[in-house]
Amino acid sequence: MSTLRPDLALIGDWIAPGSRILDLGCGDGALLAHLARTRQVRGYGLEIDPDNVAACIAAGINVIHADLDDGLADFATGAFDYVVMTHALQALVRPDLVVAEMLRVGREVVVTFPNFGHWRVRQALLRGRMPLTPALPAQWYDTENIHLCTLADFEALCREFGWQVLARALLDRRHRSGKLIAAAPNLFCENALYKLRRPAH
Amino acid sequence: MAATSQANIEGAGGSVGIVVPRALEITEPLTLDCGRTLPQHTLMLETYGRLNVARSNAILICHALSGDHHAAGIYAADDRKPGWWDSAIGPGKPIDTDRFFVVALNNLGGCRGSTGPTTINPETGQAWGPDFPIVTVRDWVRSQALVADALGIDCWAAVVGGSLGGMQVMQWAIDCPTRLRHALVIAAAPRASAQNIAFNEIARQAIISDPDFHEGRYAEHGTKPSRGLKLARMLGHITYLSDEAMRARFGRLLRGGDGRFSFNYDVEFEVESYLRYQGQSFVDRFDANTYLLMTKAIDYFDPARDHGDDLAAAFAQARAKFLVVAFDADWRFSPSRSREIVNALVVADRDVSYALIDSPLGHDDFLMPLPDYHKVLRGYLSRVADEVSA
CATH class of the missing domain: 3.40.50.1820 (Alpha/Beta hydrolase fold, catalytic domain)
Structure with missing residues (x-):
């Protein structure tokens, strides 16, 4: 296997060893394979693309062919220690409902998304065009991303629903953190990772 | 058991060749x-x-x-x-x-x-x-x-x-x-769902109500419940194909070349021909008592x-x-x-x-x-x- 994307390695640091995990939009299963190897997690991935499903199966990763927009009603409340979703939030019909469902099914949630507040995005929009950036390489008419948000938008949503932000990692497009991002996160972060917990009440 | 490799038109892989049960x-x-x-x-x-x-x-x-x-x-x-x-x-x-x-x-x-x-x-x-x-x-x-x-x-x-x-x-x-x-x-x-059991029951009733069934002792009577078994299989075949697949395969095609209705109950639509063929060829190779028993095994599985x-x-x-x-x-x-x-x-x-x-x-x-x-x-x-x- 090629070297793991740094953001996925970072997620590994947030996952307690031996836990039970559900990975939404698991792709070819790279994260689950990494977590199984380094964290001895058990779990399943949900994936909609048949080629990815076949790739997971061929790699020995537990994968369930499913459409995230159909929700998580098949999974019991508190069935998993973690529910993880990397870079799928912005492609969902109702990302707010899916995150709420993730918080029902999992004790903790890890979600990552591209920051639409990044300066490249703003620059493109100031020029009057939809952004084409390294993090958002598709054209407006063929992108899968239908619900893009900024860091500020996402954190406002967390506040509105009372979701606790346990940790966040704000990275550039090479998945590194840095002083610029620390100084002005919503301008310089390209990839955001959040670890959430459901409201205490 | 010979394992002759021969080309397989369906895709990658060959045949196990001639086998002996x-x-x-x-x-x-x-x-x-x-x-x-x-x-x-x-x-x-x-x-x-x-x-x-x-x-x-x-x-x-x-x-x-x-x-x-x-x-x-x-x-x-x-x-x-x-x-x-x-x-x-x-x-x-x-x-x-x-x-x-x-x-x-x-x-x-x-x-x-x-x-x-x-x-x-x-x-x-x-x-x-x-x-x-x-x-x-x-x-x-x-x-x-x-x-x-x-x-x-x-x-x-x-x-x-x-x-x-x-x-x-x-x-x-x-x-x-x-x-x-x-x-x-x-x-x-x-x-099996209630619907699955319902289909199985109609198949069984088709067999059991055939006058040639003789309460399952048809062999002793030198006959077999061909009509019932054929009906059962025809019914089964409907459940093996989707509505869409049947439309694509048969649509409303008529067997006769002139496209006119014949106003009788002979085979007329292609789908009728298909079902009758499937039903008939099944009768030639399958036993009615076994069919009854197999459908019951499905119904009981739970x-x-x-x-x-x-x-x-x-x-x-x-x-x-x-x-x-x-x-x-x-x-x-x-x-x-x-x-x-x-x-x-x-x-x-x-x-x-x-x-x-x-x-x-x-x-x-x-x-x-x-x-x-x-x-x-x-x-x-x-x-x-x-x-x-x-």
Whole structure:
């Protein structure tokens, strides 16, 4: 296997060893394979693309062919220690409902998304065009991303629903953190990772 | 058993070539769910590939309602019709006979040579006919386990089956948890629905109400309930295809070339011709008492029932890893039925993968060499072969 994307390695640091995990939009299963190897997690991935499903199966990763927009009603409340979703939030019909469902099914949630507040995005929009950036390489008419948000938008949503932000990692497009991002996160972060917990009440 | 490699038009992989079925005598008494005991029984089986020294590379194929032990290969060089799952079983095929030792058998109660209604009851010297006990999926698993014993197979690398065959796979995983490493459940359901049972009941009534049925003793009367069995099979075939597939295949095409209605009840639409052909060819090769018994086995199958109606509790004792496959156009055992199986396995904390195949036909697709389907089977079983050092 090629070297793991740094953001996925970072997620590994947030996952307690031996836990039970559900990975939404698991792709070819790279994260689950990494977590199984380094964290001895058990779990399943949900994936909609048949080629990815076949790739997971061929790699020995537990994968369930499913459409995230159909929700998580098949999974019991508190069935998993973690529910993880990397870079799928912005492609969902109702990302707010899916995150709420993730918080029902999992004790903790890890979600990552591209920051639409990044300066490249703003620059493109100031020029009057939809952004084409390294993090958002598709054209407006063929992108899968239908619900893009900024860091500020996402954190406002967390506040509105009372979701606790346990940790966040704000990275550039090479998945590194840095002083610029620390100084002005919503301008310089390209990839955001959040670890959430459901409201205490 | 000759393993001649010949080109396979369906895709990658060859044929197992000419195969020879054999009868396996099981002398150990088998007590059935209905309470009766068979002192001994015979099962017809075919094997493909070679059992390795560790005896770890064996795969059991469980057949569906009308299947038998002839799953792959041909019986003679000029045999045009290969076994029922030849598309998937053979050298280089998803169930790769270069790596696995594949066992296919005709279930107890069948009509292709295994002990069943058409074979002789040693106590009476007559064919069993309707006196043959109704067997269940659990009985089949017990009987198949005796086959494993006879072949010296302690643990199957995988047990594989579609439809009613998939039900046997689940029962294997529940009843003999240490005797299989992998369970491949294809186009199945965790139990028959009221609708499934309803279709089965109409099929049974078609047979039983045929004047030639003679309460199952048709052989003694030198006849058989051909009309009933034909109707039953015609009904079955409707459930094997989706509405869309039937439209695509037959539409409203008329047999006659001039496109006019004939205003009588002869075969007129293409779909009528298809159903009558399927029904008739089934009558020529299948026994009505076996059909009754097989449909009943489907209706009775319900592993959750043995565990407080909790399927997850039933699976809790399973140790196998599961692959569940469904076909999106299948309405006989729809994908949501497969998801019930998957959901219960997740609750039971079992290893499971689920592939939903975009399918053109419906239930019948489990027998078809669909590229996405075979890719999944191949990918899964290739790992199984590595795991058992096949």
